[in-house]
């Protein structure tokens with residue numbers, strides 16, 4: 001009886017205490033301190049995103065210039081900057097941060113200048129506002145890259161605003177037309193192409209250990225774009241094997257062309273197989289490639305990694321032979 005009473009008393013006490021359970025209490029934190037931390041971490045996050053995009057732009061620029069001859073007329077004048085409007089930030093959070101921290105608007109602000117690029121040589125610096133290129137007003141309606149792609153001129157006339165308006169004449173340098181941009185996605189499915197851009201995911205950036213790793217991913221995607229479009233039978237019974245064979249051949253060829261681009265741009269090639277292997281360890285479905293997977297239809301797959309690694313030796317031999325014979329490093 002006494003035991004039961006004790007138990008009941010305990011239960012009552014527990015129920016009463018539950019009302020003021022410390023876990024249910026509102027946490028008492030200093031709002032200003034929280035705000036401060038929000039902007040501090042947010043600012044760092046923005047800075048990091050820009051740092052990644054700058055790496056992507058540097059690698060992409062180098063490959064585009066080195067590959068200009070191989071892009072089969074699909075070239076555009078390159079400026080060599082990362083310039084952003086607020087709308088160019090890839091997520092709502094980054095858009096808000098960019099507004100609050102950098103005060104980005106609908107105008108283009110130069111955030112990074114690719115070393116050695118036409119913009120660099122002409123003295124464009126981070127912070128410059130880009131107003132017009134060859135007469136076209138840049139801004140909400142006219143994006144920078146498509147505007148550049150539409151220019152068929154030896155000189156880029158860029159109106160910039162620093163302290164005052166100024167016009168900079170920049171001798172155009174041609175490069176493959178597909179520039180690379182960073183996506184906020186954490187997916188690791190390497191790179192894809194959308195709206196004429198090579199898209200590199202943050203997930204992939206985190207996988208890269210060197211600039212050559214990053215260049216390899218961009219170059220592989222450029223390799224896909226350089227290939228003639230292959231008509232593929234729609235997936236279905238009997239066609240799956242044929243489709244897979246075509247996709248596998250495409251992947252091997254994209255690696256080959258990518259390695260040629262890297263070689264021409266002066267990147268080391270010796271870590272290429274290791275990079276592929278590391279990606280496949282993280283994403284083991286890439287060992288096989290499955291044309292029917294829904295995520296594969298939405299994103300380029302880049303599977304068949306073992307076959308690609310085996311084929312890589314052949315590509316490297318081909319490049320080494322051209323170099324040994326002092327032939328141009330151009331795929332036959």
Ligand SMILES: [Zn+2]
Nearest residue numbers: 251254301302
């Ligand atoms: Zn691929």
